């Protein structure tokens with residue numbers, strides 16, 4: 001699976017979804033510095049100004065490229081088509097090949113753009129990419145039971161609820177339960193075919 005040959009540029013009716021590039025620096029620092037204060041327990045705090053330097057951004061791009069080249073994770077930035085503003089990010093990480101062929105879906109829309117259906121639109125496109133281009137068999141997401149917006153997104157992109165995963169992560173100073181959601185490519189009418197082995 002060569003990341004250089006993968007079609008990483010995605011378009012949906014309202015969004016452009018692609019990895020961050022160096023020329024996105026202004027857009028990226030503006031997005032972080034202009035979002036509202038945290039609006040829920042799952043809303044990351046604003047970055048401190050010292051984290052928004054060009055040097056840190058370059059490091060981030062380099063790290064994301066390395067993750068893609070090693071087929072470990074794919075980080076996507078989500079831009080609004082009509083004004084080009086960066087409104088969030090989506091990732092497929094924890095990729096396991098071999099007999100797993102699975103990955104984990106993570107998503108965040110910046111809080112000044114919530115409730116417009118952007119997460120649903122972007123996640124649906126990335127999910128398709130995971131099955132069709134990355135050739136994953138299974139995609140999982142783990143959500144806190146009271147994160148209602150995220151539960152709604154999972155349902156709308158047709159992830160199946162698999163059950164409560166007890167004491168799954170250490171978060172906010174305690175081990176917390178998460179609801180496991182998943183889809184396999186068969187759920188989207190795709191028959192799984194193992195990627196060709198390199199000769």
Ligand SMILES: CC(C)(COP(=O)(O)OP(=O)(O)OC[C@H]1O[C@@H](n2cnc3c(N)ncnc32)[C@H](O)[C@@H]1OP(=O)(O)O)[C@@H](O)C(=O)NCCC(=O)NCCS
Nearest residue numbers: 042043107108109114115116117118119120148149150152
């Ligand atoms: C979860 C998140 C990505 C959703 O982004 P979004 O662009 O607002 O999502 P959408 O607009 O596509 O859908 C959100 C749905 O949740 C619903 N919703 C929002 N707040 C809600 C609440 N408090 N209770 C119930 N439903 C709620 C919206 O009405 C919408 O459903 P609808 O389209 O049926 O009306 C965003 O809230 C976010 O980034 N949160 C912080 C990070 C996070 O929690 N990430 C997921 C970790 S598992």
